[in-house]
Amino acid sequence: MSQRQVVIKTESLEVQTSNGERLVSDLNFSIAKGEYLLLRGENGSGKSTIAQTLMGYHRYFTGKIEIRVDRRQIGYLPQLGNTRFFLPLTLSDVLGLEKRDPARRKRALSYGLLEDEQLRLSWNTASGGERQKALILRTLLEDPALLILDEPFNHLDQSSRAKLTEVLNSLLESKLVGILLISHEGEIPSRSPSMVIELGRSK
Amino acid sequence: MIQLLSIYVWTIFAGVMTAAALTLIGSQLASRGQSVQALVISQGSSLGAVAGFGLLHLFHYSHDHGDFSLFSLPLLGSLLAGTGAALLCERITLPARNTHYIALFAVFLSLTYLLTALVPSLETHMATQFFGDLAVISNLEAQTSLVLALIVLFLLLRYWRRISEASFDIATFGRVLPDRSKPAINRLFLALSLFTICVSIQFMGLLFAISSLFLVPVMLSQKLQGLKFYTVGSILIAAIGTLGGFIISLWHGNLPTVPAVALSFLVIGVVANQLVSIAARN
Numbered sequence: 001m002s003q004r005q006v007v008i009k010t011e012s013l014e015v016q017t018s019n020g021e022r023l024v025s026d027l028n029f030s031i032a033k034g035e036y037l038l039l040r041g042e043n044g045s046g047k048s049t050i051a052q053t054l055m056g057y058h059r060y061f062t063g064k065i066e067i068r069v070d071r072r073q074i075g076y077l078p079q080l081g082n083t084r085f086f087l088p089l090t091l092s093d094v095l096g097l098e099k100r101d102p103a104r105r106k107r108a109l110s111y112g113l114l115e116d117e118q119l120r121l122s123w124n125t126a127s128g129g130e131r132q133k134a135l136i137l138r139t140l141l142e143d144p145a146l147l148i149l150d151e152p153f154n155h156l157d158q159s160s161r162a163k164l165t166e167v168l169n170s171l172l173e174s175k176l177v178g179i180l181l182i183s184h185e186g187e188i189p190s191r192s193p194s195m196v197i198e199l200g201r202s203k
Numbered sequence: 204m205i206q207l208l209s210i211y212v213w214t215i216f217a218g219v220m221t222a223a224a225l226t227l228i229g230s231q232l233a234s235r236g237q238s239v240q241a242l243v244i245s246q247g248s249s250l251g252a253v254a255g256f257g258l259l260h261l262f263h264y265s266h267d268h269g270d271f272s273l274f275s276l277p278l279l280g281s282l283l284a285g286t287g288a289a290l291l292c293e294r295i296t297l298p299a300r301n302t303h304y305i306a307l308f309a310v311f312l313s314l315t316y317l318l319t320a321l322v323p324s325l326e327t328h329m330a331t332q333f334f335g336d337l338a339v340i341s342n343l344e345a346q347t348s349l350v351l352a353l354i355v356l357f358l359l360l361r362y363w364r365r366i367s368e369a370s371f372d373i374a375t376f377g378r379v380l381p382d383r384s385k386p387a388i389n390r391l392f393l394a395l396s397l398f399t400i401c402v403s404i405q406f407m408g409l410l411f412a413i414s415s416l417f418l419v420p421v422m423l424s425q426k427l428q429g430l431k432f433y434t435v436g437s438i439l440i441a442a443i444g445t446l447g448g449f450i451i452s453l454w455h456g457n458l459p460t461v462p463a464v465a466l467s468f469l470v471i472g473v474v475a476n477q478l479v480s481i482a483a484r485n
Contacts, residue, residue, distance in 0.1 A: 078376050086234040093430045
């Protein structure tokens with residue numbers, strides 16, 4: 001049996017709000033490549049704040065966070081905020097696809113989340129689902145060893161959800177990435193998480 | 204006319220390149236929701252430049268000391284005050300920040316006016332700082348601003364895609380993805396923005412700076428599709444607008460240069476919008 005390649009580990013992690021209010025305490029987990037951890041809880045329970053803490057953006061915490069990959073190897077998909085952008089970017093621009101780099105374009109299309117003609121859509125007129133898929137693809141194209149996905153299924157229709165499930169399953173099977181999935185919808189279909197954390201209690 | 208234009212060749216090149224650089228900077232600042240901050244920094248920079256002229260008057264400096272002596276102190280004042288204004292803006296993290304920025308703008312404007320009232324000989328400089336006049340820029344000033352604008356343009360275009368990605372992250376995810384994602388690029392962009400705004404205000408005035416910063420970007424932002432088309436379109440409008448406005452001003456004789464340039468941006472922007480719409484329909 002191969003050894004677990006842990007990419008992130010926490011010990012006695014307690015996360016607070018900026019006012020000192022405790023969101024979660026004594027959080028102990030590790031995620032290895034090929035594993036995913038499901039973090040779920042009600043709206044406002046602090047799921048996204050925990051993700052931001054792990055990313056180093058939220059600084060109100062005690063305990064230990066050990067990230068065993070290079071920071072640049074962390075792919076983070078936050079929840080979509082503003083949906084309008086002043087510059088008239090296309091989805092292709094958002095993904096950083098340039099004519100002189102056809103390999104990146106080919107790779108982006110290989111995930112099957114967006115079609116070639118959708119890449120020419122303007123960010124400002126694309127649907128919520130198309131934008132979400134562009135952001136997911138942007139994260140995947142950076143070759144992450146640790147993926148932190150905050151509600152990745154938001155805005156997606158049934159077929160897109162199935163496609164994303166397929167992509168996540170294939171990433172996990174490749175054992176090149178560990179995933180922290182924040183979702184109020186539950187597990188990735190057909191695959192059990194290595195650990196489920198309900199905010200306030202872990203099992 | 205050609206002879207007249209040849210006299211202003213350095214001014215024209217400097218105006219065209221500075222307008223192009225400011226337009227690119229303005230489009231990114233607008234994308235990041237920092238337009239009002241830029242206005243405050245511009246006014247702070249104007250205050251610094253007027254204060255610099257005040258010091259020159261205090262030391263009885265004149266053209267006899269050479270052009271460089273004449274503009275170096277106001278330029279230094281412009282850069283220092285602009286940087287101070289930018290740092291002040293950064294410290295404002297309260298809700299409804301734009302209201303606080305406008306309040307700061309009012310303070311800077313009042314101080315500028317107060318300074319002018321205390322030193323009446325500064326009135327001409329204050330008018331120049333506000334409305335500018337490309338026709339009175341000396342060759343040395345034009346050459347200096349041309350070189351600086353070319354350097355800024357080169358750096359902006361070199362890192363344009365990455366600066367745009369950083370602006371996209373800031374606009375789409377707000378403070379969830381702060382500078383950590385692209386710290387060097389954001390620092391470079393902010394430094395270039397501050398420097399270009401202050402230098403252009405010193406040499407070309409507030410009206411030229413804010414027209415180039417925001418008038419051109421808003422003309423195209425919702426019409427063109429794709430970063431490359433938008434970038435090329437913006438640079439073209441800034442360049443043709445500056446050239447066109449300057450020529451109209453010279454030809455008419457009584458038209459001031461900077462308002463003519465600003466209105467030229469507007470007219471060319473409207474025409475470009477119409478052309479894009481026609482092209483899209485066909």
